[in-house]
Amino acid sequence: MNACTTEFQTGGQMPPDLFEAERPRGPIALWVRHHPAIAWGGGLLVLMACIALLAPLITSYDPANMTPMLRGKKPSWAHLFGTDMLGRDVFARVIYGARISLMVGFAVAVIATVMGVAVGIVSGFFRFADTIIMRITDGLMSIPPILLAIALTAISRPSVTNVIIAISIAEMPRMGRLVRGVVLSLRERPYVMAAQAAGTRLPKIILRHILPNTLAPIMVQATYICAAAMITEAILSFIGAGAPTNIPSWGNIISEGRAVWQLRPYLVFIPAVFLSITVLAVNLLGDGLRDALDPRMAKRV
Amino acid sequence: MLLNAILKRLLATVPVLLGVALFVFSLLYIIPGDPAALIAGDTATPEEIARIRSSLGLDRSFWVRFAEWLLQILHGELGTSIFSGMSVSHLIGQRLGPTLSLMSLTLVVAIVVAVPMGVLAAWKQGTMLDRLTMMGAVFGFSVPVFVVGYLLAYVFAVELSWLPVQGYRPLSDGIWEWLRHLILPSVALGGIYIALIARITRTAMLEVLSQDYVRTAKAKGLGQMNILFRHALKNAAVPVVTVIGIGVALLIGGAVATESVFSIPGLGRLTVDAILRRDYPIIQGVILFFSMVYLLVNLVVDMLYVILDPRIRY
Numbered sequence: 001m002n003a004c005t006t007e008f009q010t011g012g013q014m015p016p017d018l019f020e021a022e023r024p025r026g027p028i029a030l031w032v033r034h035h036p037a038i039a040w041g042g043g044l045l046v047l048m049a050c051i052a053l054l055a056p057l058i059t060s061y062d063p064a065n066m067t068p069m070l071r072g073k074k075p076s077w078a079h080l081f082g083t084d085m086l087g088r089d090v091f092a093r094v095i096y097g098a099r100i101s102l103m104v105g106f107a108v109a110v111i112a113t114v115m116g117v118a119v120g121i122v123s124g125f126f127r128f129a130d131t132i133i134m135r136i137t138d139g140l141m142s143i144p145p146i147l148l149a150i151a152l153t154a155i156s157r158p159s160v161t162n163v164i165i166a167i168s169i170a171e172m173p174r175m176g177r178l179v180r181g182v183v184l185s186l187r188e189r190p191y192v193m194a195a196q197a198a199g200t201r202l203p204k205i206i207l208r209h210i211l212p213n214t215l216a217p218i219m220v221q222a223t224y225i226c227a228a229a230m231i232t233e234a235i236l237s238f239i240g241a242g243a244p245t246n247i248p249s250w251g252n253i254i255s256e257g258r259a260v261w262q263l264r265p266y267l268v269f270i271p272a273v274f275l276s277i278t279v280l281a282v283n284l285l286g287d288g289l290r291d292a293l294d295p296r297m298a299k300r301v
Numbered sequence: 302m303l304l305n306a307i308l309k310r311l312l313a314t315v316p317v318l319l320g321v322a323l324f325v326f327s328l329l330y331i332i333p334g335d336p337a338a339l340i341a342g343d344t345a346t347p348e349e350i351a352r353i354r355s356s357l358g359l360d361r362s363f364w365v366r367f368a369e370w371l372l373q374i375l376h377g378e379l380g381t382s383i384f385s386g387m388s389v390s391h392l393i394g395q396r397l398g399p400t401l402s403l404m405s406l407t408l409v410v411a412i413v414v415a416v417p418m419g420v421l422a423a424w425k426q427g428t429m430l431d432r433l434t435m436m437g438a439v440f441g442f443s444v445p446v447f448v449v450g451y452l453l454a455y456v457f458a459v460e461l462s463w464l465p466v467q468g469y470r471p472l473s474d475g476i477w478e479w480l481r482h483l484i485l486p487s488v489a490l491g492g493i494y495i496a497l498i499a500r501i502t503r504t505a506m507l508e509v510l511s512q513d514y515v516r517t518a519k520a521k522g523l524g525q526m527n528i529l530f531r532h533a534l535k536n537a538a539v540p541v542v543t544v545i546g547i548g549v550a551l552l553i554g555g556a557v558a559t560e561s562v563f564s565i566p567g568l569g570r571l572t573v574d575a576i577l578r579r580d581y582p583i584i585q586g587v588i589l590f591f592s593m594v595y596l597l598v599n600l601v602v603d604m605l606y607v608i609l610d611p612r613i614r615y
Contacts, residue, residue: 138320139320139323139324144592146553147587147588151584154576235447238558241576272448276443276444
């Protein structure tokens with residue numbers, strides 16, 4: 001963090017140069033040069049978010065509107081990505097699909113993070129709870145996350161909310177483990193012990209001394225959870241265990257295109273490209289954040 | 302000594318397995334709808350439904366049923382499918398071959414590709430090769446397995462017709478037929494796994510390559526390949542093997558989607574069909590089975606530590 005603030009300062013204080021070739025880069029260009037992954041990932045993500053938010057402005061078609069006359073049309077100017085087997089405009093469905101994927105990704109990242117942080121702090125501070133919580137997470141973590149999500153969506157009514165809850169539960173244990181590990185190591189730090197010795201109450205120690213120091217690894221982990229959640233959502237929809245089929249999630253569009261994919265490969269590949277780019281953006285952002293926030297972590301995974 | 306360690310680890314797995322079993326059992330317990338009413342059909346009277354309930358033992362307490370269910374499992378019986386009335390263990394046994402073939406071939410492909418990739422990337426750290434490998438890894442993490450599957454199938458099966466688009470042949474049909482049908486699925490499924498292993502191999506190798514004994518080996522005039530693969534890789538093996546074990550979870554999850562793409566009649570297809578028909582005993586059985594496999598794989602990995610790094614003792 002320090003490195004990039006100084007970068008900002010020196011960049012801003014540079015006197016304007018008369019010679020084009022020698023002109024120093026502006027603060028933004030410098031920052032981008034130092035953190036290309038964050039810039040690319042963040043940029044792509046902002047673009048996707050804009051597409052999702054501005055969907056009604058980008059396309060005038062309703063993604064759910066079926067026009068039987070226009071079934072299975074190939075791409076044209078009227079229907080950029082053609083129409084699907086029910087006569088719905090695929091361009092509109094893909095554009096609106098960005099909303100579902102981003103919503104699932106962010107919602108899961110937030111919910112799994114909040115739950116994971118709570119669980120991690122409790123088990124990091126309370127011995128008796130730690131044993132129980134760790135046994136439960138051991139159990140949850142020995143079920144492959146996608147299967148766990150499948151199990152949970154299979155017993156609930158198909159809805160985007162249930163998909164979000166299911167993936168959050170499947171992703172939560174890893175976050176809990178991470179936070180617990182960080183808390184355990186922070187607890188032994190002199191400043192935390194000093195605060196304890198000075199009689200600071202536990203909630204204040206957690207808020208003031210523990211949480212701020214867990215923020216960097218939590219943020220990085222949260223971006224990876226976001227990426228994993230978007231892929232899991234797509235796989236769930238793809239195999240028919242995800243959002244209801246009338247909801248235009250990218251997984252659902254791919255799943256519907258499956259039946260005719262050899263004749264109309266674009267019905268599968270267009271949503272697939274959007275999905276892959278979005279997940280890539282989030283992963284790039286995560287890698288960039290990891291390197292920027294903690295250079296030591298760059299050596300790990 | 303080693304036997305002792307294995308026993309200890311096996312015992313430590315028991316409570317975890319119990320936890321998984323409890324979770325999987327509660328799944329069936331809390332599902333919406335009454336299985337007795339489902340079996341009895343639409344025209345059944347409440348008395349008939351009650352009779353079926355008690356004959357199925359559904360009227361007893363949660364823990365009694367859980368204990369009975371556990372006993373059943375210990376006898377290798379995972380219940381019966383609601384849809385086909387067949388035994389779940391039998392169905393799993395039937396579908397095991399294709400999934401095991403797919404997963405083991407993927408495992409081999411991934412290790413053979415990813416480990417040398419990671420080693421070379423670490424050796425040539427900072428070069429174009431290293432950057433390309435790391436970029437490839439980010440892509441591997443980002444492109445979902447079924448997308449890679451369709452892409453490969455489109456290029457190599459539909460357009461070039463080099464390999465079959467879908468289907469599966471058992472090994473008894475000949476090794477070439479078996480392999481031909483599994484190449485595309487394994488490469489598709491292996492993508493994310495290769496990314497994971499290559500990345501961890503590179504990181505572990507970078508750590509090792511900066512050690513004194515590597516410099517000594519160089520000073521002795523040992524060949525580069527000898528240093529990399531015999532001296533360095535051996536010492537970097539523990540994290541690599543660990544991630545191979547953990548990554549099996551990705552393999553299992555990915556197999557469900559891959560089998561759908563390539564119409565492979567394995568456990569993944571069984572699960573997907575069960576989801577569509579809400580056949581909960583099958584879903585339960587498959588999850589329990591896969592979790593056991595996953596735990597077992599990681600148990601083996603833990604055992605490997607002792608062999609790979611004699612300093613580790615349990």
